[in-house]
Amino acid sequence: MAPNEPDSLEAPAALCWRRENATRAGLIVDANAYFEAGRAAMLKARRRIMLIGWDFDARIELTDKRLPGEPRTLGEFVLWLVARNPELEVFLLRWNIGALRTLFRGTTIITLARWMAHKRIHTRLDSASTVGASHHHKIVVIDDCVAFCGGIDMTSNRWDTPAHRDGDPRRVAPDGSSYAPWHDATSILEGPVAAALGELGRQRWQAAGGKALAPVSGGGDCWPEGVDAQFRDISVAICRSRPAVGREAPIREIEATYLALIAGARRHVYAESQYFASRRIAEAVALRLDEPEGPEIAVVNPVTSHGWLEPIAMDTARARLYVALRRLDRYGRFRIFHPHTKQGEPIYVHAKTTIVDDQVLHVGSSNMNNRSLRLDTECDVTIDSRQPGNEGASPQIRALRDSLLAEHLGVEPGAVAAAIDDKGSLIAAIEALRSAGRSLRPYEVPDLLDVEKWLADHQVLDPDGPEEIFEATTGGRLLKRLNRLRRRLRGRGARASKK
Missing domain, CATH: 3.30.870.10 (Endonuclease Chain A)
Structure with a gap:
């Protein structure tokens, strides 16, 4: 069980704006x-x-x-x-x-x-x-x-x-x-x-x-x-993000929900997101990867972002975070995949869907990047089978996860379900079902140009909040906290080995 694991999405507070019946x-x-x-x-x-x-x-x-x-x-x-x-x-x-x-x-x-x-x-x-x-x-x-x-x-x-x-x-x-x-x-x-x-x-x-x-x-x-x-x-939670407006405090319910989902996962986190560039999400992932019995985390992303500026910012940030996380991933529980068509054309992933342990379905407008969590106005909804009255939702949530993976892998949902049961592992099941053509392909770290590294480190196009819009040249932030976390985890491992 993860440390400080929440019993439900109501703990800690401020994980949602409203919880209403559907x-x-x-x-x-x-x-x-x-x-x-x-x-x-x-x-x-x-x-x-x-x-x-x-x-x-x-x-x-x-x-x-x-x-x-x-x-x-x-x-x-x-x-x-x-x-x-x-x-x-x-x-x-x-x-x-x-x-x-x-x-x-x-x-x-x-x-x-x-x-x-x-x-x-x-x-x-x-x-x-x-x-x-x-x-x-x-x-x-x-x-x-x-x-x-x-x-x-x-x-x-x-x-x-x-x-x-x-x-x-x-x-x-x-x-x-x-x-x-x-x-x-x-x-x-x-x-x-x-x-x-x-x-x-x-x-x-x-x-x-x-x-x-x-x-x-x-x-x-x-x-x-x-x-x-x-x-x-069924009970549904509504969560939002919005920067501070006048005297009104910022709303960061979506960020809190993502962090709680990662912290509370027992077996696996399956996420579809247009981006993977949030330093806070990366830190939460890093903490779970350091646990001997932590969950597997599989992210489905597009090969590259759209436009001409977004690939420089989002894709570079993803590459830097991925490299840092894989260095921490001593148990091999973190992967990023991209879907492709039968003839090998990349399928652009614009979905923002996260499924945790066959228990939680989270879907909305927010991406796993700094803008969505701290700057833009977003709205997501969550169905948690651990909530009172929602106990029967777990089979449907699992079926949705199997269906999404089946779509990306070019197989039937039953094959996904059987592979996960057989392997006892989400990532092992994906690897066993991957094939040429219509399937998922693993992420490969690109070569980064100096300008791309600078833009990623200074968060020019993915600020961490409105206060950083005009502070892009004050020093790198994107990986500072993750690098400190990596050093702390290494120190923890060194102390454990001496005992």
């Missing part, structure tokens, strides 16, 4: 399923739709299954919904810097103008309140009765299926260009927990300058047709 809940994997579920839920909306996100692209198609007269694109679909229901209002909140992309999206700016001209479609831009921060939520709330919370934005270059087919002709951006395979995930939640996410959405709306909104009462059945619920009548 009458139904589930994990939706990849944007094809999410776009179809989101469309189906919006078709059931009677009073209010809240779309809260880092980015939206009005040009995307949610599905090729349309009702008579239903428009093809998201932008026209929203206009069509309010036209057919005179009581429906739509509130769209997006990050203000991300909104600048709209200027380069052709007809999107025309659609946005039509939205803004409509008296029942309301749009606001969220500045995230702090210089350098981003509004990173990915939340949709329907009539306060159903909500989606996770990592998928309703924007371009996100659509894909769990098959991640090479050259899939449907994986095409609105401008006609093709893009790489994309893996993502979100949660769907019904009941009081959805109402709580609606409250969070209204708070963010008002903070961005919108008028105060009342909750939606008397909501009907908004659960989308065709979507299976893996969980019923």
Whole structure:
């Protein structure tokens, strides 16, 4: 058992904002399923739709299954919904810097103008309140009765299926260009927990300058047709991150939750994250790797980050932390893997999902990097089978973990379950099931240029909080604490060997 292991996600305090019941809940994997579920839920909306996100692209198609007269694109679909229901209002909140992309999206700016001209479609831009921060939520709330919370934005270059087919002709951006395979995930939640996410959405709306909104009462059945619920009548925790705003203290519930999950893991931590660059998470991992009976930790990342600046910052930080952790990993319990298609093309991992010991499912918008935990505004949800009333959730959580690994390994979920049982090890099971083509491949440390090392050490693009936005040249921070921890652990090992 790990030292100071929490009995549940309620200990220590401040691990969540709210804990509410979900009458139904589930994990939706990849944007094809999410776009179809989101469309189906919006078709059931009677009073209010809240779309809260880092980015939206009005040009995307949610599905090729349309009702008579239903428009093809998201932008026209929203206009069509309010036209057919005179009581429906739509509130769209997006990050203000991300909104600048709209200027380069052709007809999107025309659609946005039509939205803004409509008296029942309301749009606001969220500045995230702090210089350098981003509004990173990915939340949709329907009539306060159903909500989606996770990592998928309703924007371009996100659509894909769990098959991640090479050259899939449907994986095409609105401008006609093709893009790489994309893996993502979100949660769907019904009941009081959805109402709580609606409250969070209204708070963010008002903070961005919108008028105060009342909750939606008397909501009907908004659960989308065709979507299976893996969980019923279950307690769900909502956790957030947000920098200090004015006199309001920073919110670091997500960071506390990640650290508690790692500290409390008995057997294994399986994580999918766009980045692995948080020094605090690395320290928590290092402490567990030093234990003779500590858990295995397997992280699924993309081969490289998107853009031209992010790879320098995020990928370099990952390389430095990985090398430091592997030096501490004397029991061989830490791995990073990348998924690839059948023909060997890297699949981009945008999901933010963590599963611990078949007991805890954590999914949301936050990545394992400094920005998500201390600078950006994020929202995650957690289902913990150790919570009273949640005792029956463990088999479903394990099944989801097996399904995610099966998707990446190109095998059936039953094969994953059997391999883990047979090997008694998550990492050994992955290694046994890995193959050429559609599978997971181990991370390889790249050669780092001097400029990349400097950017990583000084956290220029991944600051540890708003106070460090303008302090990038005051000395390296990224590995200082981890290096001190490594020296402390070495000293502990040396003292133990003398006894």
